[in-house]
Amino acid sequence: MVDATYQKIGPRIDARTAQRQRATDTGFRLVTLFFAVLVLAILGGVILSLIIGALPALQTFGVDFIFTEVWNPVTDKFGALAPIYGTLVTSVIAMVIGVPVSFGIAIFLTELCPPVLKRPLGIAIELLAGIPSIIYGIWGFFVLAPILQQTVQPFLINTFGQLPLIGKLFAGPPYGIGIFTAGLILAIMVLPFITSIMRDVFETVPPLLKESAYGLGATTWEVVFKVVLPYSRVGVVGGVMLGLGRALGETMAVTFVIGNAHRISNSILAPGTTISASIANEFTEAVGDLYTSSLIALGLVLFVITFIVLALAKIQLMRLQRKAGG
Template sequence: MTTESATATLSPSLGGKRRGVLDRVGDRALYLITLLAAIGSVVILGGLTYKVVDLASGAISNNGLGFITTSNWDPVHGQFGAAQFLYGTAVSSFGALLLATPLSIAIALFLTELAPRGTRTPIATLVELLAGIPSVILGLWGILVLAPLMQSTVEPALHSALGWIPVIGKLFAGAYSPVGLFPAMVILTIMTVPIVSSLTREIFTTVPPAAKEGALALGGTRWEMIKTVVLPYSRPGIVAAVMLGLGRAVGEAIAVSQVIGGAPSIGSNLFLPAQSAAGQIAAQYQGGTPDTQSALAYLAVILLVLSLVFTGVARLLVRAIQQRSEGRSQA
């Protein structure tokens, strides 16, 4: 064997060893980077939780669960009750989901089942761009455009159409106001639709094509296929998407605080001004007394717990739909 042939024989072997070493180093580096990222996320969440709970410890020990059930917020006399703020958060958030859920499902169904293929991506991109609009811009739009429209047109129309109904009519009775719970619900609807519709659209794409084709082959219309196959199959995923959207709505402060009115109250009229928990924290924490800051931190703890609960429920529902999909594929 000549020297040239021996070198040619050894070169691929040496190159393969070098590539093997580089691959192992790269795998190790990737593992360490991802491990540090995961640990960093846990540390950040743990540190944030510890700091907020530590700040709220004084209010927790002084007020206990009465903080949630009472509505007397008087920093001068050291009395703190957050029921009115939690009421504003609950009504605006759940009301927004009542508006956003059917709208998001309709958008997702249109993009996955009805829209021409060439238009699906542009429309989906436009919807998702709503999620990138800064909260302060949406709030400014709410003040300049939405609030006058609500007072002059929407609220009188709702009062005329629904005000006569015995129970529901109480929600739309009373004086009209440019700011209040209903404008806050509309702003939160705009903010949650991109999240819920995007997640719902991904859920709809997991429906087995064979099941949809079978429904159509049996003579069903497209609507019957959606009603009997797509929606039942996707129900847990839709609920998970809604829960994640609820977590987003509960924690919103800037946009909501600009249109909700900033007047803490508990009442059945959606047109009257109110205040949310996140909005109260943003408005009063800076410059507040230590007792006030501790009470506001207690509010933050409640919001954090609610967000963790909503996220946990969403994860359980996603896991349930994944297990069901795996079980059907194995069958």
């Protein structure tokens, strides 16, 4: 009777096989643990290297390094305020332009797009992510900047520039290059990343929920904003934060079109600079330990900004998940 039972449930696992399986599981766990610890070690090494490299500049300038606009290698006076300002403003412009466009594209691909166009459009969006950033920069400098200088920027200056409150944001001559152009390039660059993630999370919404809403008489607009978006809001926020992280650290494309001017202007049409662009432009020409240390300190500031943004995003995602669970 017992043998018949074992024959039904399969062969008995002997002690040697069980021991080998336990050894395999242990080895697999140790290998994955090693890789996880390796990532933390690399991250810690990067942080430590940045701190050591930035220490001379931080000891010389102190907290004033963060709040000083002057950047003069001749007199060894360095401040990170202008690059920090440029990094944050260009990233905000990129998000203001890129997120609504990405949301619209993702909704069209998942809810409204004809089947014959869905795949070609999806591939086209994904191909944008594969274009090197330097190509975006060259295109922005030789093609987009002249177009903006001749058409878009004069329009902004003549319309929004005349308004009492926000007029200063669009004042000045149309340079073509500048903070606005850099933000527009960043918006184009982050668009495929945000769109792909939004499209994927929108496709995870159960069709039964949408069909039920349509059956109750809901319009497409109501289905999107009352069913699809609430169901997938955690993924949407994650996609937006991924795009923001991409915008904060972009280097070559921004370097081509931002103007690389170490100053803060009230107008977003004026030239400026970012942390990554400053490092890329000046690191090979840095003469003296203080100059090099100041550039490394800029890298440390960018690391801290990125860490804070990602930490806030993680906290927001946790809150959304907790609210959804409740």
